[in-house]
Amino acid sequence: VAMGGGFQCFDANVSNTTFDPFEKSCKRTDDRKLWQDWLEQKQHIGSSHKFIRTKTELDQVSNNTEYVLGLFTNGDMPYEYKKRTHHLDLPSLPEMTEKAIKLLNQGENGFFLMVEAGLIDEAHHENRARVALDETLSLDKAVQKALEMTSNEDTLIVVTADHSHALTMVGRPDRGHDILGVIGPADDQLPYTTLMYSSGPGYKHF
Numbered sequence: 001v002a003m004g005g006g007f008q009c010f011d012a013n014v015s016n017t018t019f020d021p022f023e024k025s026c027k028r029t030d031d032r033k034l035w036q037d038w039l040e041q042k043q044h045i046g047s048s049h050k051f052i053r054t055k056t057e058l059d060q061v062s063n064n065t066e067y068v069l070g071l072f073t074n075g076d077m078p079y080e081y082k083k084r085t086h087h088l089d090l091p092s093l094p095e096m097t098e099k100a101i102k103l104l105n106q107g108e109n110g111f112f113l114m115v116e117a118g119l120i121d122e123a124h125h126e127n128r129a130r131v132a133l134d135e136t137l138s139l140d141k142a143v144q145k146a147l148e149m150t151s152n153e154d155t156l157i158v159v160t161a162d163h164s165h166a167l168t169m170v171g172r173p174d175r176g177h178d179i180l181g182v183i184g185p186a187d188d189q190l191p192y193t194t195l196m197y198s199s200g201p202g203y204k205h206f
Contacts, residue, residue, distance in 0.1 A: 001103050001113075003070035003096045005077045007053070010034040035071065042067050055091040063102045070096070079119055079131055080138045093117055094141040101149045110154070115142055124165035129195040130180050132167070166198035 012031040035051055042049035049067040052058050061068055072090050083090050091099070097115050104111035117139035123132035139159075146157055173183050173194050184191030 001068045001100050003058075003068070003072070003091070003100065005071065005073040005075055007035070007071035008074040010038075010071055035069065038069055054089040055095065056089055058091050058095070058099055061099070061103075064106060065103060068099075068103055076122070077119065079123070079135065081131065081134050092141075093138045094145045097142040098145050098149065101146065105149075113146075115139075115146075117142070121163075121165070124167060124197075127197045129167060129193075129197075132165075133180075168196050168198055169194055170196050 009028060011033050012028070039049070039051055047066045048062075048064065050057075050061050050065050050069075052061065052068065052070045053072060055072075058070055070091075077090065078088065080092055082088065083092060093115065097113075100113055100115075104113060117135055120132050120135040120139065123129075123135055143157065143159055150157070169179075170183075170192070173179075173181075177183070177194065179194055182191040182193050186192055
């Protein structure tokens, strides 16, 4: 069971046509369509399988399906807020997590599932704190879904990060102050945001 973006790297010279702002050109130069190779392999062994491109198709996949490959966008998946505001037919991270667990639960010997909220990192690289927090909330919902669907008697859930970012909370905001709002004025009589980055695209200008 594998879900995410990256269709352009599974198809020969596919053009970038999705909403995703992080699309990257595939470096492959051959003309193989790897998703078709996957389908042919699964047909050859006679297994139940589905190759899907949308949330609608994901919802229609039977939980008894043995193999599922979901490549929903050409490049990286778009931010969660863009899925919502643009009504994109793409699954959220919690929805992919829930479906993966339902599919994997049919096995008798347990399973290993890795879920990555990779766009938290992308948002931090762009110094977009609001988006990073929204992506973190999506991860939190995915973890909660995993906790609800598994037993702590035989399931280990590890939540970690591969590295941190220099996101800081500055000033002395009043209790109840909007974490995404501004404070001030400071000594220079200018307001400033509660959340700031100590490094990023603008650090060279200080």
